Amino acid sequence: DIQMTQSPSSLSASVGDSVTITCRASQSINNYLNWFQQKPGKAPKLLIYGASILQRGVPSRFSGGGSGADFTLTINSLQPEDFATYFCQQTYTPPWTFGQGTRVEIK
Amino acid sequence: EVQLVESGGGLVKPGGSLRLSCAASGFTFSSYTMNWVRQAPGKGLEWVTSISTGSSYIYYADSVKGRFAISRDNAKNSLFLQMNSLRAEDTAVYYCARVHIYSSGWSASDIWGQGTMVTVSS
Numbered sequence: 160d161i162q163m164t165q166s167p168s169s170l171s172a173s174v175g176d177s178v179t180i181t182c183r184a185s186q187s188i189n190n191y192l193n194w195f196q197q198k199p200g201k202a203p204k205l206l207i208y209g210a211s212i213l214q215r216g217v218p219s220r221f222s223g224g225g226s227g228a229d230f231t232l233t234i235n236s237l238q239p240e241d242f243a244t245y246f247c248q249q250t251y252t253p254p255w256t257f258g259q260g261t262r263v264e265i266k
Numbered sequence: 267e268v269q270l271v272e273s274g275g276g277l278v279k280p281g282g283s284l285r286l287s288c289a290a291s292g293f294t295f296s297s298y299t300m301n302w303v304r305q306a307p308g309k310g311l312e313w314v315t316s317i318s319t320g321s322s323y324i325y326y327a328d329s330v331k332g333r334f335a336i337s338r339d340n341a342k343n344s345l346f347l348q349m350n351s352l353r354a355e356d357t358a359v360y361y362c363a364r365v366h367i368y369s370s371g372w373s374a375s376d377i378w379g380q381g382t383m384v385t386v387s388s
Contacts, residue, residue, distance in 0.1 A: 160328075193374040195311070202361055202378035203303075203311060209372035246311050250373045253325040255301075257311040 161185050161249050165258035171266040177235045180261045182247035184228040191251035194223055194232045197260075198243045206245075207232065234263075268292035268377055270362050275382030282352050282386070288345040288362030288379055296340035299323075299365040301375055302347050304358035304384075312358075315347070316365070330356075352386045359383050 162185040172178050182192065190210040195203040205214045207223040210230055220235045234241055242265050247258040274286040288300070302314040315326045315336040324336055335348040345362050360382050363375035 191372060193372075195375075197311075202380055203375075204378075205374050205376045208368065208374035208376075209370055212368075212370070212372065214374075214376065248311070248313070248374075253316065254327045255313045255316070257313065260310045 160254055161188060161252065161256055163247055163249055163256050163258040165245075165247055165261050167261060168259065169262040169264060171264045172237055173266045174237055174239060176237050176266075177233065178237060178263060179234075180232045180245055180247075180263075182225075182230045182232070182258050184230075184249055184251075187227045188249045188251035190226055191249055192223070192225070192230050193248045193250060194221075195246045195248065196241075196243050197246065203246065237263075239265075268364075270364065270377055270379035272360065272362050272379040272382040275360065275384045277385045277387065278352055279388050280353060280386055283348070283350045284352065284384060286347040286349065286360055286362075286382060286384070288347075290343045290345065290364070293364070293377075295338075295343040299367070299373075300336075300338060300345045301363045301365055302336060302345075303361045303363055303375070303378075304356075305361070305381075306355070306358040309358075314360070317345070349384070352384075354386050357384060357386050 192210040194207040197203045211223040224231045271289045317336045333351045337346045362379045364377040366376040367373045
């Protein structure tokens, strides 16, 4: 199985800051990498697919990058509604594993 | 409105069974691969199982293989998860999710239900 490792597990930031979350796969996944946002008590929301393609309706302050096995999610100019937990997921081959999550908290 | 609504969760004793349902509306259900994803209390997301449009391709996480069975009824726009031999570690919110396959070939769960809670406890 492909293991997905996110870092950091949590971070504190202020409104207006830029933050970057990293996701590393245990092997190359050819950009079959998705990013989700989840708020407490809610279902996950798809932000980015194909490592860097913004899902329709997602603000442009979210961006994804990387290739092969190393990927990033960057949030520019953090807004109050961005404080949440973020997960990466590979869809290169089943089982379609998730990273453990990164909690973005208000400083 | 595109929507997925899960039902069937509840409290069950270890070793027991439960059948979850997911009702789809607002899109052509038969055209989409579907997933079940779960989340234990305070934990991360775990992909559980996936079924292709015509049920030809089915995959399971090792943690549920041999105990859970996914199925679908395209005529009734419904997805199911039969869960047998339940264990305490199966306690979680279970989400059904639609898999969108984009023209570029990428795939992602773009629509999720609100989830249904399954608690396995004596």
